[in-house]
Amino acid sequence: MADCVFCSVIEGRLPGSFVYRGDEAVAFLDLFPVHPGHLLIVPRLHVEDLVSCPPGVAGQLFELSAKLAPAVVRATEAAGFNVWTANGKAAGQEVFHLHLHLLPRFEDDTFGLRFPKSYPQEAGRAELDAMAETIRSEM
Numbered sequence: 001m002a003d004c005v006f007c008s009v010i011e012g013r014l015p016g017s018f019v020y021r022g023d024e025a026v027a028f029l030d031l032f033p034v035h036p037g038h039l040l041i042v043p044r045l046h047v048e049d050l051v052s053c054p055p056g057v058a059g060q061l062f063e064l065s066a067k068l069a070p071a072v073v074r075a076t077e078a079a080g081f082n083v084w085t086a087n088g089k090a091a092g093q094e095v096f097h098l099h100l101h102l103l104p105r106f107e108d109d110t111f112g113l114r115f116p117k118s119y120p121q122e123a124g125r126a127e128l129d130a131m132a133e134t135i136r137s138e139m
């Protein structure tokens with residue numbers, strides 16, 4: 001897509017600092033890193049989100065995150081890392097071309113997801129079973 005920033009980076013119309021270029025996916029550094037080494041793993045195919053991504057390509061993104069994470073951790077001397085993806089505006093997605101964030105983490109780095117005020121509250125088994133049934137009925 002011509003107006004997609006990630007397609008533009010992949011196609012060389014915008015600059016990118018690439019760590020990996022494969023047939024199905026690429027990895028380049030986030031222009032607005034949470035921490036140095038914050039990597040984006042992006043399919044070459046323009047798909048909006050995980051749901052619209054062919055399963056084989058989605059699998060490759062996760063395999064690539066496992067392949068690249070040790071190098072990111074060594075290069076940044078991180079204490080750990082997160083792999084996550086935002087799907088939909090409510091989930092924090094800002095660029096609507098599927099991407100995984102590979103984010104190096106450090107002790108007390110102050111970054112994190114915020115839990116709701118009600119958390120943690122253990123769910124009842126009946127409630128969990130009912131939700132599991134509802135999800136299964138949607139599959």
Ligand SMILES: [Zn+2]
Pocket residue numbers: 001004005006007008045046047096097
């Ligand atoms: Zn795109």
